Amino acid sequence: MRAIFQSKIFAILTILLTLLVIWYAMAVKLNTPWQLGVYERAGTTAWTTSQFINDTLNQKRPVLPSAHQVFSEMYVTIFQKPITSKRSLVYHSWITLSATLLGFAIGTLFGILIAIGITNNKALDRSLMPWVIASQTIPILAIAPMIIVVLNAIGLSGLLPKALISTYLSFFPIVVGMVKGFRSPKNIQLDLMQTYFASPMQIFFKLRWPSALPYLFPSMKIAIAIALVGAIVGELPTGAVAGLGARLLSGSYYGQTVQIWSALFMAAILAASLVMIVGLIEKRVTKNMGLTT
Amino acid sequence: MNYGAATNWTIVFFTFVFWLAAWFLNSWLVKQEEKTPNLRQFNSIAVPIIFGITLLVVWEGLVRGFNVPTVLLPPPSMIWERIINSTDILWLDFKQTFLKAVLIGYALGCGSGFLVAIAIDRSPFLQRGLLPLGNFVSALPIVGVAPIMVMWFGFDWPSKAAVVIIMTFFPMLVNTVSGLAASNNMERDLMRTYASSYWQTLFKLRLPAAGPFIFNALKINSTLALIGAIVAEFFGTPIYGMGFRISTEVGRMNVDMVWAEIAMAAVAGSLFYGVIALIERKVTFWHPSIRGGRN
Missing domain, CATH: 1.10.287 (Helix Hairpins)
Known part of the structure; x- marks a missing residue:
């Protein structure tokens, strides 16, 4: 019994349950003014407390939708709509996900290449690294609408512009992590490679690359999470056609709070599963390499 | 052209x-x-x-x-000209987005994250429950709450500050909690032999030791705050603000104005980061990464 109380799962579940209770309490409180107005207009005077609470939790456009409203909306839009339908959350998630994955792939590749350049060339290290850092102080998410518009003007539209925003966001943690990783071999190890008369290529593939891998995966976890944010924000200015970001925007235009919340939860689930998948690959790779984690 | x-x-x-x-x-x-x-x-x-x-x-x-x-990509000289010619608009936007939404939201978000971290520090139960959640939330696309906040708090800066608070809260919480655990047993034992109280240990040992972690969160949050405030403005603003200006001027194909805003955002963001890094050097002067000379 004691073990259960002291376990992590128990603590997390307790806090989640508390949050759920707070959520419902807030939903009742925030939706009360509107519900009172509804009763007044309808002329309903004799309402019981339980009826009132029930009504506040089931409004059509609540200020704060209740949990069961959000989850039933998610259930309906995920499982009960054909996935090609514009009302299907799976359809919108897929659009966002494809941009995320493409951007993440390009960003990772690009980041690794920059890191290779930085670790192998001193001038590049000195001149590029400060600008890689400075590039992240530009709020790229703020430029997102312009990048979309500009790329549209060149003739690029659809997936790629969004993916480029994800790329821009995700390359940074990769560069920082991989520069650290490529530099992690100790002098003694490098000296050993020298005594083997290893070529720079051999040093790279047999020493530097394997020792950088433990740095790659944590960076990739951060990168894929922000790539998703980039794809979502990239969808905001495209005129709200498709994708989770578009769901958020159209929901906010038409006051569909339930739709906003379900899109938000979907994004959360997506982010969590992406990070988890990277984590699983990491476990697999580190196990195969014989590294203890 | x-x-x-x-x-x-x-x-x-x-x-x-x-x-x-x-x-x-x-x-x-x-x-x-x-x-x-x-x-x-x-x-x-x-x-x-x-x-x-x-x-x-x-x-x-x-x-x-x-x-x-120039509609696609204006040259830097043209952007510079635009900055010089429209300082009043830029200042208005800067005041709205940076001085109000970002700074107030940043202060409240980091402050509350810090206080909650100290509060749950004494309860291992809350730590076990809140930390994984905090880590999880940090990976979520939090900017998505922007439309909800705009709906709740209206079009003006409070809704943007609310987004910034939510974005900055969790990094601060997670970092401060791990920072408070940074002092080792030996040092804590020494404090015990001095018969120092919980609060004395906190202020004289554990908070200073947590400094690098806290400043790390402050630095992460400085960029997050600016992004949060600007993106939140895409969902509705009064007729000024950096995010508002960017989205409307793109629509009007005034790309040089957009770049002027971006340049201002970049400079503001870098300065913000720089000021925090400078304070960090002064406060955590004892840390190896700073004593070493190079940051």
């Missing part, structure tokens, strides 16, 4: 020459370091600046040389 005009190869050529020259200058400067170690300090500033100037010159040269329509 004359669209579709022929490429001006002279400008392109000189741009290319300039780029090569700057590249060799940088390589040369870095090579000199081995002979004169004093150059290191100078280089750490000069080399990035030369690189940055080269970037601007190449940008200007290529845009002019290839006659890229």
Whole structure:
């Protein structure tokens, strides 16, 4: 019994349950003014407390939708709509996900290449690294609408512009992590490679690359999470056609709070599963390499 | 601008020459370091600046040389002109977005994250429950709450500050909690032998030891706050603000104005980050990464 109380799962579940209770309490409180107005207009005077609470939790456009409203909306839009339908959350998630994955792939590749350049060339290290850092102080998410518009003007539209925003966001943690990783071999190890008369290529593939891998995966976890944010924000200015970001925007235009919340939860689930998948690959790779984690 | 005009190869050529020259200058400067170690300090500033100037010159040269329509990419000189000519608008937007939404939201978000971290520090149960959640939430696309906040708190800056608070809260919480655990047993035992109370240990040992972690969160949050405030403005604002200006001027194809806002955002973001990094150097002067001379 004691073990259960002291376990992590128990603590997390307790806090989640508390949050759920707070959520419902807030939903009742925030939706009360509107519900009172509804009763007044309808002329309903004799309402019981339980009826009132029930009504506040089931409004059509609540200020704060209740949990069961959000989850039933998610259930309906995920499982009960054909996935090609514009009302299907799976359809919108897929659009966002494809941009995320493409951007993440390009960003990772690009980041690794920059890191290779930085670790192998001193001038590049000195001149590029400060600008890689400075590039992240530009709020790229703020430029997102312009990048979309500009790329549209060149003739690029659809997936790629969004993916480029994800790329821009995700390359940074990769560069920082991989520069650290490529530099992690100790002098003694490098000296050993020298005594083997290893070529720079051999040093790279047999020493530097394997020792950088433990740095790659944590960076990739951060990168894929922000790539998703980039794809979502990239969808905001495209005129709200498709994708989770578009769901958020159209929901906010038409006051569909339930739709906003379900899109938000979907994004959360997506982010969590992406990070988890990277984590699983990491476990697999580190196990195969014989590294203890 | 004359669209579709022929490429001006002279400008392109000189741009290319300039780029090569700057590249060799940088390589040369870095090579000199081995002979004169004093150059290191100078280089750490000069080399990035030369690189940055080269970037601007190449940008200007290529845009002019290839006659890229300004709607797509205006040359830096044009953006600079726009900045000089519309300082009043830029200042209005800066006041709305940065001085109100970002700074207030940043202070409240970091402050509450810090206080909650201290509060749950005494309860292992809350730590076990809240930390994984905090880590989880940090990976979520929190900017998505922006439309909800706009709905709840209206179009003006409080809704943007609310987004910033939510975005900055969790990094601060997670970092402060791990920072409070940073002092080791030996040091805590020493505090016990001094018969110091919980609060004395907190203020004299554990908070100073948590400094690097807290500043790390402050630095992460400084960029997050700016992004949060600007993105939140896409969902509805009064008729000023950096995010508002960017989204409307894109629609009107005034790309130079957009770039002016971006330049301002970049400068504001870098300065914000820089100020925090400077305070960090003063406060956590004892940390190896700062004592070592280079950050």
